[in-house]
Amino acid sequence: MSSSRLFKLQAGPAFRYLIPIFCVYAFTVLLPLLISIYYSVRNEGGTEFVGLQNYVALAKDNDFWFSLKNNVIIAFFCVVGQVGIAFLIASFFMTKLLKLEGLHRIAIFLPVVLAPIVTGYLWSLMYNYRLGMLNWLLDLVHIQPVLWLDNPKYVLYSVSVPLIWQYIGLYFIIFLAGMQNISKEVLEASEIDGATWFKKTAYVILPLLKNVMSVALILCITGTLKVFDHIYVMTGGGPGRSSMVMAQYAYNNAFTMSRLSYGSTISIGMLILCALIVLAMSRWIGGGGER
Template sequence: MSSTVFKLKLGQVLRYLVPVYAVYGFAVLLPLCIAFIYSFYNDAGSTFVGVQQYVKLVQDSNFWISFKNNMVVVVICVIGQVGIAFVIATLLQTKFLKMRALHRVAIFLPVVLAPVVTGYLWSLIYNYRFGILNWFLGVLGKEPALWLDSPGTVIYAVSIPLVWQYVGLYLIIFLAGMQNISSDIHDAVEIDGASWIQKTIHVTLPLLKGVMQVALLLCVSGTMKTFDHIFVMTGGGPGTNSMVMAQYAYDNAFVMSRLGYASTISIGMIVLSTIVVSLVVKLTGGGLRNE
């Protein structure tokens, strides 16, 4: 019975969705296809060169440096965003905490900031002369540090704003998930005398597996295409030490005027991101179908 109702309405529902699909096709799929086509052309977009650009991409050390940097950012964000968000979420569930709403709002607030604003904010925080971090080091009697100029550490420095900005998003996701865990389970565990850590590891974490998978997926796929923060803070510099794939594609398209190659990089980005994301899905226990 219910299935026939659904079938009858399906056509109508999908018809209402036509504008959405049209916009999606026009704004997402079409440019993607065009980029794919451009990636087989030379940099002026005038002659077909086959897979030549792809051969160049595979041999391009700058591209692989960008990919490596991307992976560093992904690892930091997975630990930072998802990890810290989970810890904070469990803390927010405990009974000792006062002013729960205030904490939630304060942690969620950065999520609504524009990434460019976050980037500027943090480049001020990192500033060598009047940044708050170096002021703090000065108070402690230490030498000021070059946060965004040291080639070895700049990639960590530009990752922290990403963590800072999006930790609130995952916090909300985890809080929503935790509210779905029946309080009976918690009560039972507490009667059995489990400590907070035991409760978190053995009860909350397994019950949040599905939510955790979604959070990881969002975090990894979002971080693979990160651009705005790094563009504002360092522009990929110094040298190529904070270059990520999206920044490299931007540089090629709009600074170096190599449109064909920039398209190739974007396609390379999609391929690598898909591989990484599917690896993550595999590692966290095979797909979301069961949920």
């Protein structure tokens, strides 16, 4: 196809420029990944080769599938919460009603730059049974205080909220950029045709944002499947295993239980499952577009 002289001349230098970054990538990502795979096929202590024994144990491990289930639930809430709310806010920004646009944008984006650990601590203070802000508010309206992080029935929702809160801003910025790329003519035409805000958003902006939306969805799902920091700080997977997620489970195995090879197996299992889920997602989104 494009075997022109010009292209060949450019490809060489381009690849050479990529060598340093590829080295960094290989050292920080590929190498640890390979080491992980190596650990996962050895016994604890790494003295002998055990083949797929660890993976068989993983497939039978009830706790692992339980944490995958938790991960999927959290991912669902985050897709609805982060992407959904971000889309709504971004479409409000497209109306002319909003004042002080810059201030709002900063306020919404600010949590994104916080370290996850900080967010976790902030929210565990808010959730605190005795001193927390949420129970104080409930007390004002004479409702019994709630055990936000101790009750296995709510804990999964409680830990999802900070995740949603923190990353709305990220998707908001992505959507806003996408919406500002939609040509003014199309939007004006729909307004002249008498479309309300809802109709304009649902029938004009949303279809035109399809590509942006699929990127946002993929980012959101991969992001929440590997969530760790928030949960580590707030509950550590507890109480019991109620808010256990895969990354926390891998961490517990490798570092608190001193089972490094099983911990590595969990991470590789996580990698495979996440790849499958994302592949299915991208097929599904891509398949919708061909109709």
